[in-house]
Amino acid sequence: MADDIFERLQAALGPGAASSSVAHGIAVFEIAPAALTGFVARLKGEFGFDLFLDVTAVDWLPQAPRFEVVWHFYSTTHKVRVRLKVRVPESDATVDSLVAHYGSARFMERECHEMYGIDFRGNDDLRPILLYEGFEGHPLRKDYDKEHEQPLVPYRT
Amino acid sequence: MKAATIPIQAVGEKSGAFEYITTKKDELIGWARKFSLFPYPFVTACCAMEFMAVSSSPYDTDRFGAALPRFSPRQADLMMIVGTISHKQAPVLRRVYDQMCEPKWVMAFGACATSGGFYQNYAAVAGVDKIIPVDIYVPGCPPRPEMVIDGIMRLQELIARSQHPIATKEF
Numbered sequence: 497m498a499d500d501i502f503e504r505l506q507a508a509l510g511p512g513a514a515s516s517s518v519a520h521g522i523a524v525f526e527i528a529p530a531a532l533t534g535f536v537a538r539l540k541g542e543f544g545f546d547l548f549l550d551v552t553a554v555d556w557l558p559q560a561p562r563f564e565v566v567w568h569f570y571s572t573t574h575k576v577r578v579r580l581k582v583r584v585p586e587s588d589a590t591v592d593s594l595v596a597h598y599g600s601a602r603f604m605e606r607e608c609h610e611m612y613g614i615d616f617r618g619n620d621d622l623r624p625i626l627l628y629e630g631f632e633g634h635p636l637r638k639d640y641d642k643e644h645e646q647p648l649v650p651y652r653t
Numbered sequence: 654m655k656a657a658t659i660p661i662q663a664v665g666e667k668s669g670a671f672e673y674i675t676t677k678k679d680e681l682i683g684w685a686r687k688f689s690l691f692p693y694p695f696v697t698a699c700c701a702m703e704f705m706a707v708s709s710s711p712y713d714t715d716r717f718g719a720a721l722p723r724f725s726p727r728q729a730d731l732m733m734i735v736g737t738i739s740h741k742q743a744p745v746l747r748r749v750y751d752q753m754c755e756p757k758w759v760m761a762f763g764a765c766a767t768s769g770g771f772y773q774n775y776a777a778v779a780g781v782d783k784i785i786p787v788d789i790y791v792p793g794c795p796p797r798p799e800m801v802i803d804g805i806m807r808l809q810e811l812i813a814r815s816q817h818p819i820a821t822k823e824f
Contacts, residue, residue: 626741627741628740628741635774635775640775642773642774643773643774644775645740645774645775645779646740646775647740647778647783648741648743648744649743649744649746649784651784652782652783652784652785652786
């Protein structure tokens with residue numbers, strides 16, 4: 497069942513991706529940033545991947561391009577997951593937003609934006625969601641000092 | 654009929670015995686205050702489970718007069734900080750502490766509240782005593798109920814030993 501849908505996915509979407517594989521029971525596609533929205537539209541429309549699970553990023557410092565944005569989708573009909581990966585450079589850490597396809601992407605893109613500094617083109621509300629107003633920097637980047645704190649209340653002396 | 658040595662209610666003429674006691678003001682007020690600790694639970698994380706265990710019937714903190722949580726800081730004497738405090742939460746904690754009436758005490762419950770625990774990052778305050786004064790620290794991840802009871806008893810000793818001014822300089 498799962499192998500069947502993976503073979504159909506690779507036959508249909510493999511040519512549009514830089515690489516495709518199956519890792520730990522998840523179909524993995526690495527694609528170019530420009531191909532993202534078209535790829536996701538086909539995943540959702542043709543193959544029934546109707547649940548947006550998560551979007552996060554990996555900081556591969558000092559590699560270039562530095563960031564890898566990772567999406568996970570789930571199909572409630574096929575009961576399988578798909579992972580998409582897009583590499584973006586630090587100078588232009590921007591990918592397209594998926595809010596038009598999945599409404600739940602709005603909050604997860606906000607979290608990814610504040611933690612890694614990835615910009616989501618098309619998401620009009622990228623305010624901090626877990627961090628607070630006035631927090632400087634992106635704490636899950638590898639060059640953020642792990643002991644650097646930004647307290648809101650002055651410490652007692 | 655055998656006469657009672659200490660009559661439960663006065664009959665006839667008052668004898669004068671056991672009508673007056675003398676004590677020190679600080680001892681009397683301290684004795685009263687140490688048995689009426691109304692805790693305000695500032696519960697943020699997994700230590701809450703242990704707080705529920707310690708405040709329910711098997712361990713029964715009501716024995717120490719410290720069982721009835723008040724969910725308004727204005728009615729509370731003891732602030733129990735149960736769990737990790739993040740930098741985003743710190744202004745709320747400070748404001749709740751400022752709203753509590755004197756006299757007030759603070760217990761840091763668990764490793765995260767006492768020192769930040771294993772958190773040393775952008776998000777967590779490494780010990781609530783950086784923000785508000787703490788009277789008693791209960792370590793553990795989470796602390797056993799016995800440790801919390803020990804903490805309450807040590808706090809009671811602290812209250813019994815301290816001075817209790819009726820009017821302060823700011824009064």
